Amino acid sequence: MHPTSGSGRIQLAGRTVHLAWLREHTPQAAGLLARARAEVGHAWCLCRSPALRLVIRCTRAGRYHLAGWPGEGDQHETTCPFHKLGPGHSGRDRYSTQAIKEADDGVSIHLATPLARSLDRPETHQNATVEPPDDRHARRTIGLLGLLHWLWEEARLNTWQPGLRHRTWRHCHAQLRRHLREATVNGQGLDSVLYLVPPFTPRAAAANTAALETFRNRLGRHGPTERRGLLLGPIKEVAPTPYGVAYRLAHQRTPLYARAALHARATRSYRPAFGKVAAEHGATRIALFVVERSPKGHLIAVEVAAMLTTGTYIPADSSHEVVMADALAACRRAFIKPLRYDTTDAVLPDFVLTDVTPAAYVEVYGIHGREEYERRKAAKREFYQRQQAQLIEWDITRPLPDLTCGGNIPERRA
Numbered sequence: 001m002h003p004t005s006g007s008g009r010i011q012l013a014g015r016t017v018h019l020a021w022l023r024e025h026t027p028q029a030a031g032l033l034a035r036a037r038a039e040v041g042h043a044w045c046l047c048r049s050p051a052l053r054l055v056i057r058c059t060r061a062g063r064y065h066l067a068g069w070p071g072e073g074d075q076h077e078t079t080c081p082f083h084k085l086g087p088g089h090s091g092r093d094r095y096s097t098q099a100i101k102e103a104d105d106g107v108s109i110h111l112a113t114p115l116a117r118s119l120d121r122p123e124t125h126q127n128a129t130v131e132p133p134d135d136r137h138a139r140r141t142i143g144l145l146g147l148l149h150w151l152w153e154e155a156r157l158n159t160w161q162p163g164l165r166h167r168t169w170r171h172c173h174a175q176l177r178r179h180l181r182e183a184t185v186n187g188q189g190l191d192s193v194l195y196l197v198p199p200f201t202p203r204a205a206a207a208n209t210a211a212l213e214t215f216r217n218r219l220g221r222h223g224p225t226e227r228r229g230l231l232l233g234p235i236k237e238v239a240p241t242p243y244g245v246a247y248r249l250a251h252q253r254t255p256l257y258a259r260a261a262l263h264a265r266a267t268r269s270y271r272p273a274f275g276k277v278a279a280e281h282g283a284t285r286i287a288l289f290v291v292e293r294s295p296k297g298h299l300i301a302v303e304v305a306a307m308l309t310t311g312t313y314i315p316a317d318s319s320h321e322v323v324m325a326d327a328l329a330a331c332r333r334a335f336i337k338p339l340r341y342d343t344t345d346a347v348l349p350d351f352v353l354t355d356v357t358p359a360a361y362v363e364v365y366g367i368h369g370r371e372e373y374e375r376r377k378a379a380k381r382e383f384y385q386r387q388q389a390q391l392i393e394w395d396i397t398r399p400l401p402d403l404t405c406g407g408n409i410p411e412r413r414a
């Protein structure tokens with residue numbers, strides 16, 4: 001964290017506290033948050049002067065948490081936990097409030113895939129994946145990749161700060177868990193519907209097994225309802241089985257099984273994540289599964305979204321972007337990887353450098369001559385020119401460009 005900036009300092013009902021303190025002292029924090037909510041109506045983030053408002057949410061379970069004020073994310077210091085890129089830098093912009101609704105009691109998400117089905121009525125055949133790719137209208141539901149990207153963005157796992165040095169699954173798990181507790185999906189608590197693979201340690205092994213068992217028991221038939229769940233974790237290996245594939249996960253012994261047709265579709269839809277070259281760059285891939293329980297108790301994946309990430313869990317759209325993200329981190333740059341969610345036509349920068357003002361952009365050019373690709377490239381260049389922003393371009397047939405911080409900002413304060 002920035003030692004000289006006010007990032008992470010919060011004012012609550014006249015008292016100044018650090019965000020880390022709030023997270024570590026839950027009972028005292030709840031009292032303070034409740035008081036600030038009743039007396040002031042909101043909290044203040046002190047990363048900048050004048051201070052910025054923060055929403056104090058209280059979930060139906062009575063848990064308090066802070067969130068950025070809608071539409072003000074880009075006004076926070078880039079090192080502030082409430083900082084967000086401005087409009088046009090995330091596929092998040094494409095959803096209506098029916099898909100992602102931010103309210104005083106938390107965020108409610110409408111996932112396109114039903115997670116419960118009534119056995120009394122015949123299944124109405126819905127298009128379970130995503131709405132047709134009509135991006136003229138705001139989407140009313142979110143697809144599986146959209147939910148994965150939403151979680152990554154909320155947990156700021158698409159953000160890199162030079163002070164981080166390394167990021168492990170343990171860190172990701174802790175960040176993501178917090179956001180699971182603050183949201184509902186299709187009316188149910190996201191933390192009960194979604195099983196987030198915990199980091200493995202010999203000491204935690206028994207507790208992890210018990211938690212997975214609890215999750216497994218929630219699935220399947222309960223009275224007139226058949227329940228599904230969500231499972232999020234890093235894929236270690238995809239192994240063939242007589243009926244399809246087994247997804248073996250990092251940190252977890254129990255695999256997920258899927259039919260060959262599902263995996264074939266996933267490979268087509270998430271080519272970078274399942275491509276062979278990715279593994280050569282120390283990359284990893286994260287998957288969000290919709291799972292059912294088989295009669296024998298196996299976990300069966302019925303839908304999957306996957307994303308390629310660096311070894312430090314920064315998402316990347318290709319193995320070249322993995323190389324670029326690692327190179328930026330090695331040059332001690334602060335950057336954000338914009339995420340497209342379910343959109344296919346959004347023109348987003350490959351990376352945004354946040355340690356310069358105005359922010360600079362990084363583009364990785366991997367394909368040549370394809371008309372659609374050249375058109376997007378031209379659109380992006382035009383966009384940066386309009387913004388008068390610095391653009392660093394890497395044509396992957398050439399060596400990496402100079403990525404060190406140019407002379408256009410004051411010394412980094414860290």
Ligand SMILES: [Zn+2]
Nearest residue numbers: 045047076080
């Ligand atoms: Zn702030």
